[in-house]
Amino acid sequence: MSTIGILAALQEEIATLLTAMGPDVVTRRIGQRVYHEGQLSGRRCVLVLARIGKVAAAATAVTLIREFGVTVVVFTGLAGAVADHVRVGDVVVAQTLLQHDLDARPLFPRYEVPLLGRSYFDADAQLATLLAQCANDYLGSDYAEEIVSATRDAFGVADPKVHSGTIISGDCFVCDTSAVGLLRSALPDALCVEMEGAAVAQICYEYGVPCGVLRTISDRADSTADIDFNTFLAQVARFYSAGILRRFLMNYSSQGR
Ligand code: ADE
Numbered sequence: 001m002s003t004i005g006i007l008a009a010l011q012e013e014i015a016t017l018l019t020a021m022g023p024d025v026v027t028r029r030i031g032q033r034v035y036h037e038g039q040l041s042g043r044r045c046v047l048v049l050a051r052i053g054k055v056a057a058a059a060t061a062v063t064l065i066r067e068f069g070v071t072v073v074v075f076t077g078l079a080g081a082v083a084d085h086v087r088v089g090d091v092v093v094a095q096t097l098l099q100h101d102l103d104a105r106p107l108f109p110r111y112e113v114p115l116l117g118r119s120y121f122d123a124d125a126q127l128a129t130l131l132a133q134c135a136n137d138y139l140g141s142d143y144a145e146e147i148v149s150a151t152r153d154a155f156g157v158a159d160p161k162v163h164s165g166t167i168i169s170g171d172c173f174v175c176d177t178s179a180v181g182l183l184r185s186a187l188p189d190a191l192c193v194e195m196e197g198a199a200v201a202q203i204c205y206e207y208g209v210p211c212g213v214l215r216t217i218s219d220r221a222d223s224t225a226d227i228d229f230n231t232f233l234a235q236v237a238r239f240y241s242a243g244i245l246r247r248f249l250m251n252y253s254s255q256g257r
Pocket of ligand 1: 174175218225229
């Protein structure tokens with residue numbers, strides 16, 4: 001049976017899942033990361049705080065694959081909206097991911113990962129479909145009421161939606177209306193921006209491990225993004241990851257994969 005590696009960039013994003021693992025967790029410290037091995041929804045999982053940025057996420061993903069033998073990798077966390085129709089409180093599931101800050105021109109085309117000959121790294125299609133279904137289920141459930149009302153109170157936004165498509169990643173927190181505008185015009189298919197997903201997707205591609213990336217929108221990557229991000233992180237984020245991933249793990253198990 002497969003072992004699922006679950007990564008997040010921030011403690012708040014894994015806190016509820018960690019509690020749900022219960023007391024029988026084995027922890028191992030490798031390269032300044034603490035890996036928690038245990039069961040979630042009856043499925044063997046390794047849960048780890050990857051920290052922020054592409055290098056941190058890539059190094060952690062390699063350790064999950066090489067040291068723990070995970071056969072599936074899922075990254076969960078927050079993102080800033082890029083597309084106009086994506087709003088705070090929505091969920092984005094990656095179908096494909098790109099590093100928006102990778103630029104080795106004129107040696108290689110913009111965004112292309114040198115010597116891999118590609119810019120986009122696809123998430124596993126089955127994982128993406130299941131994550132989107134679980135996000136829809138969760139947002140339609142009674143459990144989501146508290147996050148929907150917290151998001152409404154803090155951001156004036158209700159009726160969260162689930163989107164599937166392109167996620168872009170780079171080593172900068174996008175917090176500027178013109179910067180996010182540039183991303184939107186250079187990469188019109190981008191739904192949201194974050195700092196890790198495409199790096200994890202590249203590692204998973206190189207190791208042949210299926211990858212899923214799930215992001216909740218905390219801000220609009222504009223001049224108030226830092227304030228919105230911190231409010232969202234403190235008040236709402238933890239419920240989303242746990243609510244969606246618990247459903248995902250139950251359904252993933254029942255498919256016998
Ligand atoms: N994660 C959440 N919001 C973000 C933003 N605005 N830029 C980069 N990563 C993010």
